[in-house]
Amino acid sequence: MEAAVFILSLIDCCALIFLSVYFIITLSDLECDYINARACCSKLNKWVIPELVGQALATVLMLVSMHWFIFLLNVPVASWNVYRYVKVPMGNMGVFDPTEIHNRGQLKSHMKEAMIKLGFHLLCFFIYLYSMILALIND
Template sequence: MEAAVFILALIDCCALIFLSVYFIITLSDLECDYINARSCCSKLNKWVLPELLGLAVVTVLMLISLHSFIFLLNLPVAAWNIYRYIMVPSGNMGVFDPTEIHNRGQLKSHMKEAMIKLGFHLLCFFIYLYR
């Protein structure tokens, strides 16, 4: 049973690593003006919910299988993603909004967040692989 839990977590983590890299590439394309803000935000917003669900599945899976350290490791990141998704102001396109992405350094903060998530998912990947 434990092997199945970590195999599923490893597969989910691979998908989350792919999404983090996709977010970084898309945001860097916007930063270099290869794509416009509207298309960038629409591309990223359609992957916000699958990322949220993927991280929530692993977190709940670790809670159910009683791996408390890994659960506590995943909990802050899952809570942050849920908070960001819930706190989207009304009228915005989503977590990534084309009218605000260039204001107040949001592009840099989104890029930094994507880099941190990539590092976190890589750390989790090696933890799941070792277990």
Template structure:
């Protein structure tokens, strides 16, 4: 059972690493002017006002919540407490989108007040966090398989 939890967490973490790399690449393309703000935000958010239609933001939220719940259910408290702030931040970020914005990434505001830099920094921090979690899950999975 414990090995299955860590295998599922490892697969989930791989998907979150892919999403973090995709966010970094897309935002760096915007920073280097390879794409415009509207194209960047439409890649990261689907066109529309509702957050239910978001392309990559909601799967990131669900993936992080899944990893957090898996650690809670399997009673791995350290990893649960490690994942909890990131899951809470993702929920806060999605729920605090101002009315009228396209989504978490809005083309009219992404260049204002250093939002592009903060989005880029957030994506890099998440990438580092998910890489750290990947190795923690990998070590825990190997340990669980050896103990069985």
């Protein structure tokens, strides 16, 4: 049972790594003017909810399987995703808004956030991989 939890978490983590890389590539395309702000924001806003659900799934899996350290490691990122989604101002297109993405250095902060999430998901990937191998050996 424990190995199945980590296999599912590993698959979820791979999807989150893919999303982080997608966010970085799309934001860098906007930074280099390969796409316009409206196209970039509509592409990214489409994936905000799946990212939120994926992170929440990993967090809940660790809570249910009583892996407290990994659960506590996931809680801040899941909370940040929920906070960011809830705090979207009225009238904005979503978390990524084309009228504001070039103002106040939001593009740089979104890029930095995507890089931090990529690093976090890579760390989690190796933790889940190690835990899965350990669970398979112990079973």
